[in-house]
Amino acid sequence: MRSFWAFVKKEFYHIFRDRRTLLILFGIPVAQILIFGFVVTNELKDMRIAFLDHSNDEVTHEIREKIIASGFFINDAILESTNQIEPAFKKGNIRQVVVFEDHFQQKLNREGKAAVQIITDASDANTASQLVNYTSAIIMQYVNEINAGKALPMTIHTEARMFYNESLKGVYLFVPGTIVLILMLISAIMTSISITREKEMGTMETLLVSPLKPAQIILGKVMPYMLLALVNAIPIALLGYFIFGLPIQGSIVLLALESLLFITLALALGILFSTIAPNQMVAMFASMIGLLLPTLILSGFIFPLENMPQWLQIFSYILPPRWFLTIIKNIMLKGAGLEFVWRETLILAGMTIVLFTVSIKKFKIRLQ
Amino acid sequence: MNGNFGIEVRGLSKSFGKTKALKNVSLAVEKGSIFGLIGPDGAGKSTLFRILTTLYLPDSGEAFVSGLHCVKNYKEIRKRVGYMPGRFSLYQDLTVEENLSFYASVFKTTVKENYHLIKDIYQQIEPFKNRRAGNLSGGMKQKLALSCALVHKPEVLFLDEPTTGVDAVSRKEFWDMLKELKNSGITILVSTPYMDEAMLCDRTGFIQNGAVLKTGIPESIIDDFQGEMFSVTTSKPQETVKLLSEELGDNTVFRFGSELHIYGNPSMEIFLKAFKESHPGLNLEIQNTRPGIEDCFIQLMNSNNES
Structure with a gap:
């Protein structure tokens, strides 16, 4: 030994x-x-994204601004309806669509919760998961800000969907x-x-x-x-x-x-x-x-x-x-x-x- | 297998592809004695050493070290022998001291335990114990290598060309150390390309082209010299060698420094005297003297090459 x-x-x-x-x-x-x-850090600059805002209220506008202000994203388009999402992706310009449900502000104030859907082009899977992470982080930060000093915390539920590569396999x-x-x-x-x-x-x-x-x-x-x-x-x-x-x-x-x-x-x-x-x-x-x-x-x-x-x-x-x-x-x-x-x-x-x-x-x- | 022998080799042969490195080699080394294996580069010395240290398997024949079979008992042999390969093979990036204590630990001993054995040698390099082995001079490297091979008190010591590339003073010191070690009961097999070192061994053997041509006590090898040896001194050695070779043919005149050695039968003396008469400008002095061990080996080499 x-x-x-x-x-x-x-x-x-x-x-x-x-x-x-x-x-x-x-x-x-x-x-x-x-x-x-x-x-990879280079890749995550100036990502083109689109918004589909069914609610178009004060809160959703604020969140949109926050997302754009982060510097990672560029607002490429404002979509009018769900049907436009698919063609927007197919055009290949945008990497992500952020969808706000209708009556967003109302639901947030009354029920204390509202939902955002983050739809990402996952054909480039690595970037996709990062986009989702970044976007959710920004939204979470916003929620924390508005919750400060309130007795009943409000939550915004983010739901991520990967287009083209649903389960992020491979x-x-x-x-x-x-x-x-x-x-x-x-x-x-x-x-x-x-x-x-x-x-x-x-x-x-x-x-x-x-x-x-x-x-x-x-x-x-x-x-x-x-x-x-x-x-x-x-x-x-x-x-x-x-x-x-x-x-x-x-x-x-x-x-x-x-x-x-x-x-x-x-x-x-x-x-x-x-x-x-x-x-x-x-x-x-x-x-x-x-x-x-x-x-x-x-x-x-x-x-x-x-x-x-x-x-x-x-x-x-x-x-x-x-x-x-x-x-x-x-x-x-x-x-x-x-x-x-x-x-x-x-x-x-x-x-x-x-x-x-x-x-x-x-x-x-x-x-x- | 005889109990008195530290090393016994019987009919050992070994080939590498088509090259026959060893041909039917036999020799025996008594316990507590020094056996010197003399031979030029490529004679098969290292191959023999590697078979005896269990690093090579022989093609045929048997060998015993400390009474242990070289193939069957290789594990036991590895514990009991000290081996110093022909190439310097210590860790160059380790210091003198680190090398020594590493080899001591590998053999489950300590430098302290066997210090008496290596003291004379190690003391000479101890001032440099914090120096990396790679930065030592040739002579010091060999002393360190010998210390490392000795630190576990081996029964048999294998030294493959330990004095090659070492200056004359260090060579002499090295042989003095080997004598000391022999006196402490260690069997030593040493190889060397320097023929004069054969006289320092108890027994010596001459190896060439894989075959051991002769073994024996150095004195008795000299006694076996065939014919007469004439030593010729001259003021113009180069010219004399040329002239004599023209008369006698190649491989009869050999130059040792300023001295020429000529081998032949007694009638050679008459020829040399006549040669001296006819070439007064060379200032020749001719003497019929007792040959040295080198002369014997040269004669062996020549007769082996002719046959």
């Missing part, structure tokens, strides 16, 4: 003394998230996707490089001629990166939260544990690559090409899995990112607990065990 800890300590020295490792570990994830963040939500991608790449690349580096530097030769067991070497390699990747996930989640306004609905502890599971799996994958790859270059490219593309294309990150041909869907079952993406979306966006993601969790756990067993078996106890 003492030799194991000595090994872990040594790994930490390697990591903290190598600028390149530190850069990959901490620089790239932040850069990636910021790039995505930049792109949403390409970038933050969860990026988290998956980063954890996968960092973990897999870092371990695969660090083991092949021992081979290249010749230190593997002296490690082998020692009482260290393959499992000790492998776990000793995995442990530091597991901790660092988990530490890494925190700024990623924070950036996502502040830049994207992405809520973490579910339990943070569960999210952390699931991430840890996925990190461990990615590390095991990296180990497996390194036991096969002869040098750092091959290990790096194998992890990049073998993991990056499938994660991007086949995990549901960019392209909805439902739209893929049957055989590709079946193939995607063996890709760990697919399962983790489901888990992380469910926890972060829907606030799901373990009872909703236990199946995916079990699959990931199973994959992890298989990968570790294979890596330890495949680990060459000799130089050939």
Whole structure:
């Protein structure tokens, strides 16, 4: 056990003394998230929207003004009737229609509640969900203002409807996707490089001629990166939260544990690559090409899995990112607990065990 | 398998593709002695070391280290031997001290516990204990590598070309240290491309093209020298080598600094005397002397190349 800890300590020295490792570990994830963040915040400016105001009273006018004044939206049209909504969307100019029910002010004053419907063009699903979030937030803020100092609080019920993609299936939500991608790449690349580096530097030769067991070497390699990747996930989640306004609905502890599971799996994958790859270059490219593309294309990150041909869907079952993406979306966006993601969790756990067993078996106890 | 041997090798062969790295190699090293394996680059020294340290599997033949079978008991061997590979293979980004304590921990011991064993060597690099291993000089790297290979008190020590690329003073110090270690009961197998180092070993073997040509006590190898050895000193060595080679053919005249060694039968003396008479400008001095170990190895190499 003492030799194991000595090994872990040594790994930490390697990591903290190598600028390149530190850069990959901490620089790239932040850069990636910021790039995505930049792109997305740019997108949410001057969105063209329309209003359909069945009530046309003082309150609805105020809300309309608030929405436009936020700077995210431009008033493109005032619609006259429900029939005009569909053609307005089809013309492609507007992204959202805000519908006020009739007698809005009256209902609000008498019954204490009124309803707004937010209809969004969800063919660009990511933007759509953000539009809804922004609009509801503005309306909520308005309600809070008028409620200040009143005994009976009034509520405005907002109801979101996604046109063209009702259930928001195959949403390409970038933050969860990026988290998956980063954890996968960092973990897999870092371990695969660090083991092949021992081979290249010749230190593997002296490690082998020692009482260290393959499992000790492998776990000793995995442990530091597991901790660092988990530490890494925190700024990623924070950036996502502040830049994207992405809520973490579910339990943070569960999210952390699931991430840890996925990190461990990615590390095991990296180990497996390194036991096969002869040098750092091959290990790096194998992890990049073998993991990056499938994660991007086949995990549901960019392209909805439902739209893929049957055989590709079946193939995607063996890709760990697919399962983790489901888990992380469910926890972060829907606030799901373990009872909703236990199946995916079990699959990931199973994959992890298989990968570790294979890596330890495949680990060459000799130089050939 | 004989209990008195720290290392025993029987008929070991190993090929990599079409290259035969080792051909039917046999040798034995007594416990608590130094065996020097001498041979040029690519002779198969490192391959033999890697089989003995359980890093390679032999194609045929058997080897025992500390009485343990190299293939079957590889785990036990790995606990008991110290190995210093031919290439510097410590962690360059770790300091001297960190490297040493890492290897100590890996072998479930501490630097303190076996300090007496490495003291003489480690003291010389201790002033630099906070320096990264990558920034050490060649000689210091080798001393650190030896310390790391020794820190767990191995029964058998494998040193693959420990003195290659090390200056003459450090080389001498290194061999002095090996003598000390031998006296503490450690069996040492050391390889080197420097033939003169063979004299510092208890027994020595010469390896070329994967075959061990001869093993024995250095003195007895010299006794086995075939024919006579003439040492010729001259004021113009280059010219003399050229002239003599024209007369005697290649591979008979060898230059050791300013001295020329010529191997042959007793009648060679008559020829050399005549040569001296006819070339007074070269200031030749001819002596029939006892050959050194280098001469023996050169002779072995030549006869092996001819056959």
